Amino acid sequence: MAEDMSIESYLAAGGVLTNPTNVPPRYRAELMKLMATFVDSELAGAAGFADIINQGPGIKERIAAAKIVLEKTDNADKVLSIMGEFGADTGRYANHHPWTARLERDADIGQTRSEHDMRLAVFNYPLDGWTDAVVMNLLMGRAVAVQMAEFSMVSYQPLAEAFRAIAPIEARHAELAEEGVAKLLDSSDKAAVQASVAYWWPRVAASFGSETSSKAEALKAIGLRKSGNAELKNRWEAETKAILENLGLTAG
Template sequence: MTNEAADTMSISDYLAQGGKLSSPENVPPRYRAELLRLMSSFVDSELAGSAGFADAINWAPGIKERIAASRITLEKADHAERVLDLMVEFGTDKALYNSAHDWAARMPRDADVEARRQGGDMRLSVFHHPLENWNDAVILNVLMGQATVTQLRELEQCSYAPLAEVVRDIIPREQRHMELGLEGLARLTEVESRLPDLRKAIDYWQPRVALTFGRDGSDRFDRLAAMGLRRTANEALRTQWQDALDRQLATVAL
């Protein structure tokens, strides 16, 4: 449906029937608030993920791994900028936004971080935890990489057409990031003595990545679904992620 079609019915009915919005001028206030929150969470998480992964470049055990870590660091920052450019159309100050937080900042390793925003920082809670070494970086890249792809495939169906279009461009690169992680993990598991440390890293990161899908039975999901910004419930997305992850880890004896 087109924006003109929305003129003949309420905006809520239009969105409930699969309508798409294409510019800030067509967006009602409550929809605008939820859309900006979704985009902020993505931008903040990509900036924090990029900044946190930058250290992994110098932990990389070889040139191939160093190139992969550099690519992931660069492309995540680029993804953040693409979505931030959409937020600029709603009046966001891009320069101010970029300097709003220390994107490399992390909490203590054993901190109990709630799955909610910390002040104005909208990054997913997993990005408040620090990486310790190359094993850690590879495991998080695999686990969070699959979570990101799962969550973006949901977002590419959203009712705000410009965001859906950007997300469709981003998904193949995020998919490749996860594949690079799997390639790195396969090389690590060739040395049997590393397996206990890798399993320990999985035990640390897996529940923290699971939190990024949000609470089961979330009232907010119902609001977003009514606006066409979400389709699949949190618990269903988490199950999709876990099933895909189980298959991937099985290929490398983990």
């Protein structure tokens, strides 16, 4: 970084930071929020999915579900270790929040976060059996794929590298979910699958945040975002609708 260039100008020009010592306060706050949201969402998601493992219709499905729970927890740990470099108490973190806590099924909280942690709002809703869990994993898995492509370019280099390692793992989870939905459609009531799509679609869509938020511009200026909420959401909608249509299902 040039001596006469501020950190803000350096980041705006596409520069990257590599350790906590040269991170300005506002950047640190936004970076920690991004990491906490990811970690808390992964831990809450894994906790909810863990309760469904034994509802899998066969041993292979249960193995796949258990592997997803393991890998999501490991993905959380990868990012939590970076949070630890900024002072987060990683030793207490896993037991500090009620990851299995859920609202009633008919709750509608929009984009509101939990009062307990930083999980995305979608992870406050309960899964209703195996079919519902597989459908949710498909829709949210596609959302995570879009978000990973975005987060893999953040200006804090250690985090970008962590997200680039996590991205193919999360992509495989979405692929497994797509295979699972296809299998369900061969053996289950299509109406039940479609009902789960209708339930989860708006809740997953809300995870992208407000389409009119001005905060994305501020995050772009420091290299923590490349795209706005609306752009990311539109990308998810287009890609996921195509997958659903190929399966004979309707989005929304």
